[in-house]
Amino acid sequence: MKSLKNAFTICIIFALNSVLAGQVSKTIISDIKIDNVRMSKLASSDVTIKPSQSISFYFSQTFPDDAEGEVFYKVFLNNKLLVSKLASNFVILHSLSPGDYIINVQALKGENFEAVAVNKTFTVLSSGEVIESLSTTTSTGISYVTIGLGGLSLLLLVAVILLMRKRKPEPVREAIAPEPEPIQIEQEPLVEEDPPLVEAEVVEIIHDPNAMSEFEELQMAHEKLKQRFKDMEDDNEDLRRSIKYLNKTIQSLEEANVNLIEQKESLSEKKLTLEELQNQKDELLAIKFHDLKNPAQAIQGLVSLLESYDLTAMEQHEIMESIVASSSNIVNLVQTITETFAKQNFDDKYHLEMASLQDVITSVVKINIAYAKKKQIRLLDNSSKSMPRFEFDSNKIKEVLDNLINNAIKFSPPKTDVTVRSYLTDTDAVTEVKDNGVGMTEDDLSVIFQKGVKLSAKPTGGEKSSGLGLWIAKKIVEAHKGTITVESKKGIGTKFVFKLPIK
DSSP, rough: HHHHHHHHHHHHHHHHHHHHHTTTEEEEEEEEEETTEESSSOOOOOOOEEEEOOEEEEEEEOOOTTTSSSSEEEEEEEEEEEEEEOOOOOEOOOOOOOOEEEEEEEEEEETTTOOOOEEEEEEEEEOOOOOOOOOOOOOOTOOHHHHHHHHHHHHHHHHHHHHHHHHHOOOOOOOOOOOOOOOOOOOOOOOOOOOOOOOOOEEEEOOOOOOOOHHHHHHHHHHHHHHHHHHHHHHHHHHHEEEHHHHHHHHHEEEEHHHHHOOOHHHHHHHHHHHHHHHHHHHHHHHHHHHHHHHHHEEEEEEEEEEOOOHHHHHHHHHHHHHHHHHHHEEEEEEEEHHHHHHTOOOOOOOOOOOOOHHOOOOOOOHHHHHHHTTTTTEOOOTTOOOOEEEHHHHHHHHHHHHHHHEEEEHHTOEEEEEOOOOOOOOOOEEEEEEOOOOOOOOHHTTTTTOOOOOSSSTTTTOOOOOOOHHHHHHHHHHOOOEEEEEEETTTTEEEEEEEEEO
């Protein structure tokens, strides 16, 4: 009973293995033809052909029923790919060179199913060799599924026999069952009929021994890619050199642009300097020519006084001293202008030195006394006689006093007074020039020290006014760190006061 159970288990295991083996997808060489003549039986040994003969291989496959997709084949010859997707179920090879060959065929279905590949060897003889024999044995194309099913049938038959023996009464003691006679399974001879072929276009492959393998083609493609990559690297290197050259060019242009900007800024600075020098020159010329005008007018007035015959000797002597002083003033001004233009330096420099403000006032009053007498105006000098000497530019302060006294006479009516007064405070030397002339409006007072301003008040003797005298006076006083102010009322008169600091 125990032996029967073991035998049945063994049969079941063999049966399952056979069934599982039958489910494996395989590629099968079902037929071989030489010069389109089928071999009587598939040769188990190598097939031999002549160089002039062609050899055809027919193949099929065993895929499960649930496998989906189109069936095609991948064929290799001596490990070189002949065709990657063959829709037909056979290939024809001819014009082969003498030598040994291995054909490898693998069936595929769709993109997800691959069958086990099958190999077949054959030999192409040289021209002088003779084919000895073609042994015909069991074809490799016999389906493994058929073998599996045959083995399964055999095992099932043994199992049935054992089950039938189980029904007989067992002997008292165990006895060794007689060994069954071997069952001979005869194989039906192959029918000399063409195997069914898949309806597909016949693909004829002529083997060229000089043809390149897939690896060689990939190697050649790799070499081409390497060459192309090298060419691209060379082009890239050329581009890098071009970029480097362009960067240098851009850097040079930027440096040139910076230089141009610097030159432009330098030219702008020089232009501003020239404009400033031109303004200084214009101002200096305006000041000097204005300063020349006052002594020239004074000389003209003094000469007019000399023409009168009722002057005493003392008066004539005073007039001559005034003419000499005015002439010296003109000569000094002309000399200053000449030196300034010779040096091409239009900076009106100040020469500070210890001087007497009283001496300056006295000299300016003498220059303008004749002009005042001509207009019947009394010019009074009430300056302090005890004014100490201090540091200032005496020539420049003469210009200030000359402008203030000259304007006071110019805008005063006859039979009025122009008074010059000076005194000392704790910090300043103060000088006043007061007249009883026409006076100024509020609008005149707001612009009185501006350059070239023409006031609403008109000179009483028909004189001309340049509008520079008061601007020059303010400029000189402020250069001495001093101040100048004005007090005036329309129709009453005007008083100018300037202060110079005493060190």
